[in-house]
Amino acid sequence: MTTRRSDATRAAILTAARERFAADGFERATIRAIAADARIDPSMVMRYYGNKEGLFAAAAEFDLRLPDFAGAEPTAVGEVLVRHFLERWEGDDTLLALLRAAVTQEGPAERMRAIFAGQLGPLAARLAPEADQAPLRAGLVASQMLGFALCRYVLRLPPMAGLERDEAVAWLGPTVQRYLTGPDSL
Amino acid sequence: MTTRRSDATRAAILTAARERFAADGFERATIRAIAADARIDPSMVMRYYGNKEGLFAAAAEFDLRLPDFAGAEPTAVGEVLVRHFLERWEGDDTLLALLRAAVTQEGPAERMRAIFAGQLGPLAARLAPEADQAPLRAGLVASQMLGFALCRYVLRLPPMAGLERDEAVAWLGPTVQRYLTGPDSL
DNA sequence: CGGTGTAGTCAACAGTTGTTGGCAAACGCC
DNA sequence: GGCGTTTGCCAACAACTGTTGACTACACCG
Incomplete structure (x- = not known):
């Protein structure tokens, strides 16, 4: 170069x-x-x-930089993942730009899909009880994390915008954990 | 008139x-x-x-039309609420318009905050173990429901967009239930 | 029937937008 | 030192935007 x-x-x-x-x-x-x-x-x-x-x-090129989680115990992945996501979001406004654009533009939306399917998918594949549920579980995780980011950073819904990071991790961690490793809900 | x-x-x-x-x-x-x-x-x-x-x-005037839940048993509120939310979303594109606009416009964002705080708040106040946690719990519910709507209807993330309604209810219901009535996470 | 207010049309303005091409200066290789 | 390439600025275009005001036609009420 x-x-x-x-x-x-x-x-x-x-x-x-x-x-x-x-x-x-x-x-x-x-x-x-x-x-x-x-x-x-x-x-x-x-x-x-x-x-x-x-x-x-x-x-808007972006990498979630998900850690390996190979060392972490599988029961704590939810909290670790949420914390990592929050830090990644706050340290870089690329995700905010991406979200704001993806809501009305097809190109950015496609990139958003690629990021969450392509980077969260492999993690879900390693943790999910059944391999074929990986995309579903990754999608559920994305829905909660993006929803929280939407309320906190974009809509600035007061109780979400003012939450301490540790509180957010404590509330969202178990949800993400269940989406990744919990029993099939049907 | x-x-x-x-x-x-x-x-x-x-x-x-x-x-x-x-x-x-x-x-x-x-x-x-x-x-x-x-x-x-x-x-x-x-x-x-x-x-x-x-x-x-x-x-973009909108009413979530939340039912009373007075008759429903408190342990099933999560699933009932998620199902109601999905039906409300799909039967009317006002919420979609509101979400698409709220991401970049302050006015619509304020209306979004008003809807979720003002209509979900009272429900949370009735169900939350501690009264002062009602706004927080309503916010958490909003984060999951809006996040799911974002992934399903706006970003069209394949695993979320293709989910059967019953599956969505089965996965999200327990999450919402925990946010409303579960133990304090800290 | 006449007059008043409402419903609707038309044309235009003023500002902003993405985008383009031409031209001047700086650079770097021979 | 000369010369092609790169870097940058300027001015302008064409399209589109929200918005306005003037003008016509219709309806209704006395």
């Missing part, structure tokens, strides 16, 4: 884009505003990322 | 607005498109509802 002279500019654009997309959503985050934040001309954005969708695709 | 001659038009506008807001979100649902669906001129929308925000406010 050769380092181009414009790499700093490209990075500044991506940082500004992530912030704007996270704060305003896809449509209300304008290329002009992003360019202004990055202190460059809007046309540079087009040159480097083609169009607005390309910019978003580049800015 | 006198019935105006224009009531049919007003209703047509609201119906079209709900559909468009639900399908496209707040910004991408244009007044022109809504007016076209309702077969009237865009300026009528402005006359009757002031501006786009006013239109949304009128179109």
Whole structure:
């Protein structure tokens, strides 16, 4: 990989884009505003990322960075996973940008599906009692974690937005644990 | 209440607005498109509802219509509530419109908070072991139900979108039940 | 029948948006 | 040092947006 002279500019654009997309959503985050934040001309954005969708695709690359959980005891995976998810969410606004965009744009929605199916799926596959239930269980986990993130970071529902992290882990952990390893509910 | 001659038009506008807001979100649902669906001129929308925000406010009025649960045995409230929520969601696209808009607009977000705090709160207050935990427990229930709706109806995450209603109730019911009546997790 | 208010249409404005092409400066290899 | 390539800025376009005001037609009431 050769380092181009414009790499700093490209990075500044991506940082500004992530912030704007996270704060305003896809449509209300304008290329002009992003360019202004990055202190460059809007046309540079087009040159480097083609169009607005390309910019978003580049800015919203994301990895949940799920740990292995090989060492952790299987009964504590729920709490560990919830805590990791919360930290991952708060340390990076890519997920917020992704969620805000995925609600109205098909591209970001597809990426969201890929992230939660592709990264949570293998974990569920290793923990689920029956192998063929892995996607279902991963989906249930996603529904609770995304729902909590929605209420806490997007809608700012007071009791959820003000919850201490430990409290959140204590409440959500058992739910996630049951979705992963609990008995089939039917 | 006198019935105006224009009531049919007003209703047509609201119906079209709900559909468009639900399908496209707040910004991408244009007044022109809504007016076209309702077969009237865009300026009528402005006359009757002031501006786009006013239109949304009128179109997104919503009542969860939570039943009393006075007769139901307290241990089954979780499943009954989840089933009611799913039916309410699928029979009316107001909630979908509200969710799609609330993610990027402050007004709709506030309405969302009001609905879940104001309508779910009293139920939680009646069922929660400790009275002061009612808002927290209502918030937790909202996080799981909204998260499921997000994955199922908005992101269309395959395992959630394809779930039978009974399966969904069986999986989510115990979670909601625990959030409402389970022991304090801390 | 005449007049008043309501319902609806039409055309246009003003602002914003993504996007484009041309042109100037800086860089880096020969 | 010259020259092609890269980096950047500027101005503009074309489309679309919410919104407005003027004008017509109809309905209803006296």
